[in-house]
Amino acid sequence: MKCKTMKHGSIGLQCMMLGFIFAVCLGSCKDSKDETSAPYDPNQPVEVTDFTPKSGGGKKKMIIYGSNFGTDRSIISVKVGGKDAIVVSAKGTSIYCSTPESCFEGTVEVKVGEQTVILPEKYQYEPQMVVTDLCGDVDELGNGDVVETGPFDNCGKIEYPFWFSFDPQHPNILYLSQNNQSRPLRVLDLEKKMIYSKKLDNIDRTTTITWTNDGDMVLATPQNNGATNRNNIILERGSSADGQDFKESSWVPLTHGNACNGSMILPQTGELYFNHRATGNVYRYNFIENGYNNNPNVPNGAGLPDLLAFSVPNQTVDFSMVPHPTGKYIYIIMHESHYILRSNYDEETKKLVTPYIVCGQSGGADYKDLVGINARINKPGQGVFVLNEEYKAANKSDWYDFYFTDTENHCIRVLTPDGIVSTFAGRGSASSTSYKWGKQNGEIRERARFNKPIALAYDEATKTFYVGDSGNYKIRKIAKEQAPDDLVGAEPSDSENQENQ
Incomplete structure (x- = not known):
C-alpha cells in the first residue's frame, strides 16, 4: 500500500490502520481456509x-x-x-x-x-409415506405361477388387476376384479394376509365392482355375444365366519346387453348406472322397484329410452364411474380418452345431469401437473375419494380429493375439488434409468416407481392405499412407515425429555 505523507501525518496514520485491518482479515481468511481444507489428523481428536x-x-x-x-x-x-x-x-x-x-x-x-x-x-x-410390496411374485421377465389360494408372501403372479373394492360389511376383505378370462375375481383377507379366488362360472371377464344399499355385490361383465347377453351380474350376500360372505353365492343376471365395462350404485337412490361402450350412453336401472331379474336389454330394449341417463362425448371407448361419498356428483373416468368428467346429482329430478370435463383433454395423452383442462393424463385407471382433514377443518364445501391411477404415466395422481392435478406417488429414482416405470419401493416421490398401475383402493381406517400394479404383476401398498416393534413405546431420549419439560 502506497500512501503520501501530509500535514500532521493524518493520512499516513489512516493508511497504517487500513493496512493493519487488511492484514488481520487476510490472516483470518487464510486460517479459515486452512481449517476447512486441512486433511484429517489422526493425532488430533475428532x-x-x-x-x-x-x-x-x-x-x-x-x-x-x-x-x-x-x-x-x-x-x-x-x-x-x-x-x-x-x-x-x-x-x-x-x-x-x-x-x-x-x-x-x-x-x-x-x-x-x-x-x-x-x-x-x-x-x-418422522415416518414417511412409502411404497412397499403387499403380494405378487414373478421373475425378472414377468414369469410366475398363479396361486389360487395362498399367503401374501407366496401368492404367485397377480394378473390383470382392474378394480378394487372393500366389502362394506367386512373392512378387512378387499375384492379385486381381474380383466382376464381364467380368474375373474380375487379375494384378499388383509387380517390373515391370504389371497383367494372366487369362481364365476361362464363369466369371461369382470371390470367394476359396486354394492347395493343392502350390501349385495354387482359386477360389470363385458360380453361379446350381443344384446341378449348379461352385462351386469349380482351376487347376493350370504354369511360366513371368515367374512367371505360370497364364497357360496352364485351370480344371477341383472341387466342384459353387450359392451358394458363400467357400472355403479348411486347412494341416494340405490339405482344402478351402467354404460354402453359402443354408443357412449349411460343407463340407469332401479332394481329395487324392478327386481333382480327384470333384465332390460341394451341397446334397443323395451322401455329403454326411459332408462337413458346421459351420454359421454366419446363413443367406443372404455369408461367407468365413481360416486362422491355424499352422492352429490360422480366422476367419469375416460380410460382411453385421457380425461375425467363430472356429472352432478339433481335433487329435484333425482337424476345425474349431463357431464362436463374437470381435468385433461380428449385425445391429449401427456403428463402435466396443471389445472383443469390444462392438465394432462395418460390412460387414467381406477380412482377413489379420500377425506382431506384440512378441507374439513376449514369447513370447505367439499372435503374430498380424488386419487387415481395414471396408467401410462406410471404414477398415482391427485385431483382436488378446485381442479388442480398433481402427482402423489411414482416416477421417482431419477438417476436409475431414463424410463419412468419400474418396481422400486421407498419414499413415494423421490424413490418409488410403478409399471402401469390400474386398480386403486383406500382404507380410511389405516390411511393405506392399495395399488394393482399390472406391469409388475403385484399389489403394492402406500402407507406411512411403521417403527419396528422393539422401538414402539421405547423411552424418549434426554433431549426429548428436555423439550417436553
Whole structure:
C-alpha cells in the first residue's frame, strides 16, 4: 500500500490502520481456509458439535458440524439410527450427508479414520409415506405361477388387476376384479394376509365392482355375444365366519346387453348406472322397484329410452364411474380418452345431469401437473375419494380429493375439488434409468416407481392405499412407515425429555 505523507501525518496514520485491518482479515481468511481444507489428523481428536436438521425423514440433507473431519469422504462414515447415511462431501469442519430411510432409532454416529463419535442428541425420525410390496411374485421377465389360494408372501403372479373394492360389511376383505378370462375375481383377507379366488362360472371377464344399499355385490361383465347377453351380474350376500360372505353365492343376471365395462350404485337412490361402450350412453336401472331379474336389454330394449341417463362425448371407448361419498356428483373416468368428467346429482329430478370435463383433454395423452383442462393424463385407471382433514377443518364445501391411477404415466395422481392435478406417488429414482416405470419401493416421490398401475383402493381406517400394479404383476401398498416393534413405546431420549419439560 502506497500512501503520501501530509500535514500532521493524518493520512499516513489512516493508511497504517487500513493496512493493519487488511492484514488481520487476510490472516483470518487464510486460517479459515486452512481449517476447512486441512486433511484429517489422526493425532488430533475428532469433535462433533452439532447437526441440522434435528428431525425429518429419510433422504433428508443433513449437515454435521465439528472439527478434524478432513476432506477425504472415503474415510468418513455416518450412521443414523444404526443405518448408513450417504456421505456427499466433507470440508474439515462440516460433513454433508443424506439421511437413511427408516432410521427410527435416531442415534447419530460419526466415524473418521479410526475415531468414532456418538452424539448425545438423536435425530427425530418422522415416518414417511412409502411404497412397499403387499403380494405378487414373478421373475425378472414377468414369469410366475398363479396361486389360487395362498399367503401374501407366496401368492404367485397377480394378473390383470382392474378394480378394487372393500366389502362394506367386512373392512378387512378387499375384492379385486381381474380383466382376464381364467380368474375373474380375487379375494384378499388383509387380517390373515391370504389371497383367494372366487369362481364365476361362464363369466369371461369382470371390470367394476359396486354394492347395493343392502350390501349385495354387482359386477360389470363385458360380453361379446350381443344384446341378449348379461352385462351386469349380482351376487347376493350370504354369511360366513371368515367374512367371505360370497364364497357360496352364485351370480344371477341383472341387466342384459353387450359392451358394458363400467357400472355403479348411486347412494341416494340405490339405482344402478351402467354404460354402453359402443354408443357412449349411460343407463340407469332401479332394481329395487324392478327386481333382480327384470333384465332390460341394451341397446334397443323395451322401455329403454326411459332408462337413458346421459351420454359421454366419446363413443367406443372404455369408461367407468365413481360416486362422491355424499352422492352429490360422480366422476367419469375416460380410460382411453385421457380425461375425467363430472356429472352432478339433481335433487329435484333425482337424476345425474349431463357431464362436463374437470381435468385433461380428449385425445391429449401427456403428463402435466396443471389445472383443469390444462392438465394432462395418460390412460387414467381406477380412482377413489379420500377425506382431506384440512378441507374439513376449514369447513370447505367439499372435503374430498380424488386419487387415481395414471396408467401410462406410471404414477398415482391427485385431483382436488378446485381442479388442480398433481402427482402423489411414482416416477421417482431419477438417476436409475431414463424410463419412468419400474418396481422400486421407498419414499413415494423421490424413490418409488410403478409399471402401469390400474386398480386403486383406500382404507380410511389405516390411511393405506392399495395399488394393482399390472406391469409388475403385484399389489403394492402406500402407507406411512411403521417403527419396528422393539422401538414402539421405547423411552424418549434426554433431549426429548428436555423439550417436553
